[in-house]
Every structure is written in C-alpha cells, then in structure tokens.
Amino acid sequence: MSVAIAHRACRQKTALAQQLANAFLRILALHRVDFPPAQRPMAPEPAAPDRAAIYAHYEQQTLAGIGMFKRAERAAAKRRAAVWTDAEVNRQWQTRKAQQAQWQEALDQYWQLLCNNDPDVLLQCLAEAFGDNEAA
Numbered sequence: 001m002s003v004a005i006a007h008r009a010c011r012q013k014t015a016l017a018q019q020l021a022n023a024f025l026r027i028l029a030l031h032r033v034d035f036p037p038a039q040r041p042m043a044p045e046p047a048a049p050d051r052a053a054i055y056a057h058y059e060q061q062t063l064a065g066i067g068m069f070k071r072a073e074r075a076a077a078k079r080r081a082a083v084w085t086d087a088e089v090n091r092q093w094q095t096r097k098a099q100q101a102q103w104q105e106a107l108d109q110y111w112q113l114l115c116n117n118d119p120d121v122l123l124q125c126l127a128e129a130f131g132d133n134e135a136a
Contacts, residue, residue: 040107040108041107042104043100043101046097046100048093049089049092049096054085054089055082062077062078062080062084
C-alpha cells in the first residue's frame with residue numbers, strides 16, 4: 001500500500017472518529033438543553049365584526065324601493081341601517097367574546113390539570129413536546 005493511500009485512509013478514519021465523538025457529545029448534552037418556562041395558554045382575541053359589510057347589507061335592505069330623489073326617506077333609511085348595524089356589530093362582538101371566554105375556560109382547565117400533574121395531560125403534553133425530537 002502506498003503512503004498516499006495510507007494517509008488518506010488515516011484522514012478518513014480520523015474524520016469518522018471526530019464525527020462519532022461529536023455525536024456522542026450531543027447525546028451526552030441532550031438533557032442540558034434550556035427550554036423556556038411553560039406559560040398559561042391564552043385564547044386569542046377574536047376578530048372584530050366587519051362593520052362595513054354589515055352596514056352595506058342593512059343599507060341595501062333599507063334603501064330597497066326608495067327612489068333616488070326621495071332624499072329625506074333615503075336619509076332616514078340610512079340612519080335606520082346605521083342603528084341596525086350598531087346592534088348587529090354589538091351582538092356579533094358579544095358572541096365572539098363569549099366564545100373566547102369559553103375557550104379560555106377550557107384552556108385554564110387544561111393548564112390546571114397540567115400544573116396538578118394529571119397523568120393523562122402530562123403524557124399528552126410530553127408526547128406533543130417530544131413529537132418532533134430527533135430521538136425516539
């Protein structure tokens with residue numbers, strides 16, 4: 001065997017040994033990874049109702065059948081549409097906030113179970129946390 005081939009084989013073995021040593025050091029340090037502390041989950045703020053679309057709907061309804069030159073009637077219809085819009089926007093907002101409150105209540109119950117070390121919740125949480133981990 002020539003000297004050049006022997007040196008190449010030695011370099012390949014050295015590189016392989018270094019890769020194995022680095023892999024071993026990563027395995028030894030897996031438990032030292034810093035994770036951010038767990039925080040209570042929060043339900044997201046609901047989206048505001050689309051006031052413009054709601055107004056356009058009610059305006060179309062109230063102006064139906066009123067001629068272009070009946071300005072007073074049209075103005076009254078637009079005021080009515082604005083009042084209906086305010087009521088509908090408020091109703092939709094209250095519904096969305098109630099849904100958010102229900103979701104937050106469910107999240108709070110889950111968080112409390114997690115803080116109390118409920119086995120089912122802990123196992124589910126760990127499965128989610130380590131689901132994307134390289135190690136099985």
